[in-house]
Amino acid sequence: MNTMDEGLMLVGPEGKIIMVNEAFETMTGYNKDEITGEECTLLECDACEMALEENDDAWCNLFFEEYKKKCRCNIVKKDGTFLPALKNASILRDDDNVVIGAVETITDLTELIKLDRKVNQLSRQFDTEGKFGGLIGNSAPMQNVYKIVLKAAESTSPVIIYGESGTGKELVAQAIHLNGTRKNGPYVQVNCAALTESLIESELFGHTKGAFTGAFNHRIGRFESAQGGDIFLDEIGDIPISMQTKLLRVLESRQIERVGDNKSIFFDARIITATNKDLYSLIAQNKFRQDFFFRINVIPIHIPPLRERKEDIPSIVSHFTHQLSLDTGKDILGVNSEALESLMTYDWPGNVRELRSAIEYAFVVVDHGHIEPEHLPPIVLDGGKGASYKSAFSNIKTLSEKGALIKALRENYGNQTKTANDLGVSRVTIWSRIKKYEIDLSKLTSL
Numbered sequence: 001m002n003t004m005d006e007g008l009m010l011v012g013p014e015g016k017i018i019m020v021n022e023a024f025e026t027m028t029g030y031n032k033d034e035i036t037g038e039e040c041t042l043l044e045c046d047a048c049e050m051a052l053e054e055n056d057d058a059w060c061n062l063f064f065e066e067y068k069k070k071c072r073c074n075i076v077k078k079d080g081t082f083l084p085a086l087k088n089a090s091i092l093r094d095d096d097n098v099v100i101g102a103v104e105t106i107t108d109l110t111e112l113i114k115l116d117r118k119v120n121q122l123s124r125q126f127d128t129e130g131k132f133g134g135l136i137g138n139s140a141p142m143q144n145v146y147k148i149v150l151k152a153a154e155s156t157s158p159v160i161i162y163g164e165s166g167t168g169k170e171l172v173a174q175a176i177h178l179n180g181t182r183k184n185g186p187y188v189q190v191n192c193a194a195l196t197e198s199l200i201e202s203e204l205f206g207h208t209k210g211a212f213t214g215a216f217n218h219r220i221g222r223f224e225s226a227q228g229g230d231i232f233l234d235e236i237g238d239i240p241i242s243m244q245t246k247l248l249r250v251l252e253s254r255q256i257e258r259v260g261d262n263k264s265i266f267f268d269a270r271i272i273t274a275t276n277k278d279l280y281s282l283i284a285q286n287k288f289r290q291d292f293f294f295r296i297n298v299i300p301i302h303i304p305p306l307r308e309r310k311e312d313i314p315s316i317v318s319h320f321t322h323q324l325s326l327d328t329g330k331d332i333l334g335v336n337s338e339a340l341e342s343l344m345t346y347d348w349p350g351n352v353r354e355l356r357s358a359i360e361y362a363f364v365v366v367d368h369g370h371i372e373p374e375h376l377p378p379i380v381l382d383g384g385k386g387a388s389y390k391s392a393f394s395n396i397k398t399l400s401e402k403g404a405l406i407k408a409l410r411e412n413y414g415n416q417t418k419t420a421n422d423l424g425v426s427r428v429t430i431w432s433r434i435k436k437y438e439i440d441l442s443k444l445t446s447l
Contacts, residue, residue, distance in 0.1 A: 007085075007106035011040050013099050027085075027108050029078030047073035047087065075106070084109040134171050136319050136352075137312030141304040145172065152299045153179035158251070160236070160296050161274040163303030166353030169274040172301060173232040176272060185229030185269075188222050193235035200243055202259050211260025223256050226269035236296065237277035237288065244292045251295050271296065306348040306355065313343055316352060320359040321371070328363055335362075336370040342428040346380045373432040381429045402437045405430070414441045 001008050007024030011017055017040050020032050028035075028043065041048065075083045086107040094100050135142065152159050153176050161169045170189065177187045195203050202211075206221030223231060233239075239247070250256055251271065255264040273296050282288035306313070317335055325332050335343065339362075348354050362375040373381060405419075409430075412418040416434070420427040434441070 004105075005107075007108070009040070009104045009106065011102045011104065013101055015039050015041065017042075018101065024106065027077070027083055027106060028075065044076040045073050045087070047071045072109070135168055135175060136316050137309060138315065139309040139312045141309045142312060145301065145303060148299075148301050149175050150179060152176050152301065154181075155299060156181070156270050157298040158270070158296045159272045159299045159301060161272070161301045161303060163274070163276060164305050164349075164351055165276045166351035167303040167305060168352055169276075169303055170232070170234060172303060173230075173234075173272045173274060177230045177232075180230065180270070182229050182270060186226050187230050187232070188226040188269075189232045189234065190222050191234045193238040197240045197243070200239070201246065204243075204247075205256050205258055207259035208261045211258075219258075221256070221258065223250065223267055223269065224258075224265060228268060230270045230272055232272045232274070234274050235276070236273040237275035237279055237282060241287070241289060244289045248289065248292045248295055306351045310344055313355070314340065316355060317343060317359060320356050324359060324363050330363060330366075331368045332363065332366065333368075333370050336372050338428060338431060339371050339373045339376060342373050342376055342380055342426070345426060345428070373428050374436065381432065382425050402433075402439075405433050405437065406439060409434075409439070409441070 001021040002023075004021060004023055007027045008021040009017060009024055010019045017035055017038055020030075020035060025031050035042070070086070070088045073085055073087050075085050075087075077083050086109055087104055088107075089102055089104040091099055092101045092103060135145070149172060159173075159176060161172050163169045163172075173189070174187070177183060190204065192200065202219065202221070204221050204223055206219045206224055209218050250267060253264075254267050256267045257264055279288050279293055279297075283290050283293060317340070321332060321334055324330075343355070343358070350357070358377050358380055359371075361377050362371045365375045366372075405423075408419045408422050409416075412422065416430045417427050420430045423430070433439075
């Protein structure tokens with residue numbers, strides 16, 4: 001038995017451990033001397049706990065024929081950590097068919113689960129790097145985006161992506177690259193808003209040694225690095241006018257010059273830009289060059305905000321939940337209907353990025369099971385009204401939050417929608433507080 005890779009445990013009919021093998025000792029951290037004679041419930045196997053709850057007439061369902069003898073479970077090791085395992089149990093009988101005990105084998109699934117998570121992560125990464133760069137949604141607005149992305153990918157003309165912050169403009173740019181004729185070439189991304197005016201030219205075009213103080217070596221710029229591929233200039237609306245002039249020259253001449261050098265370098269890369277600003281308004285304010293705008297605005301793609309495609313929220317939430325389950329190792333089953341109602345009601349000014357942050361928040365709060373309304377950020381529960389919840393309840397100085405809620409519910413005869421309107425919060429907030437304070441709506445009229 002000690003040559004087995006599986007752990008082995010012999011249990012008597014009264015539930016005491018009679019013997020274990022060396023693999024069992026290694027897996028659980030218990031040595032045979034300290035565990036022999038102890039109740040097998042010491043291992044706190046979750047499958048066994050469930051079996052005990054199902055049948056109160058016996059200490060263990062193992063000795064009933066209908067018991068599921070092979071199952072996956074979690075065992076608590078000596079150090080308090082969990083051991084994911086596959087447990088197989090068989091009862092032992094004597095010649096008279098009397099039960100004399102049971103033998104259980106335990107297979108450690110730790111490495112298998114790690115590999116499974118790794119495969120899922122790689123699979124998710126593959127999906128993210130697939131046809132549409134991780135964009136999620138089957139709504140009509142997104143279907144239009146997909147069509148334009150594929151058409152733009154077939155061209156080599158400049159593309160500009162419009163969309164509010166958090167809508168996934170960078171994913172659209174990646175999708176264009178991955179579906180284009182230059183997909184085997186480099187893909188270079190630059191956040192223009194993150195670069196100071198003094199550094200942006202050197203960053204984009206490179207510089208020669210000694211071109212300015214601190215230029216100790218030659219540097220290849222982002223444009224030169226993108227030769228034969230695509231360069232994505234994010235937040236193009238934040239780029240200085242002086243740099244717009246130089247970029248216009250690059251687009252028209254297809255040549256670049258490093259800072260400190262007068263030698264022209266042929267430039268062969270497609271330019272993709274993106275912005276969350278109204279460029280027409282910037283042009284009117286003389287903050288954006290009109291001729292530069294016409295040069296980059298050849299193939300415009302507009303990404304709809306999340307509030308205009310709320311039918312995509314369930315699939316986006318499912319994607320993030322699955323992804324975060326793999327990342328955190330938490331057994332989160334999904335979002336329940338009440339929480340999903342909150343997510344669907346909120347307008348998401350931060351778009352998909354804010355939605356992901358809300359799900360990440362929920363993963364910090366909840367340990368297992370479903371994500372419920374109380375696990376979501378307060379601003380989502382309040383429908384984006386901010387401090388309205390606090391002010392509504394603080395208006396009643398002499399009552400606690402629970403008392404204020406009961407008073408409002410009683411005045412509205414238990415109607416949660418009217419109560420929410422009176423207090424200036426969402427209906428989901430009222431529902432979650434009723435659950436929190438265990439308020440019995442059927443008794444309100446008699447209060």
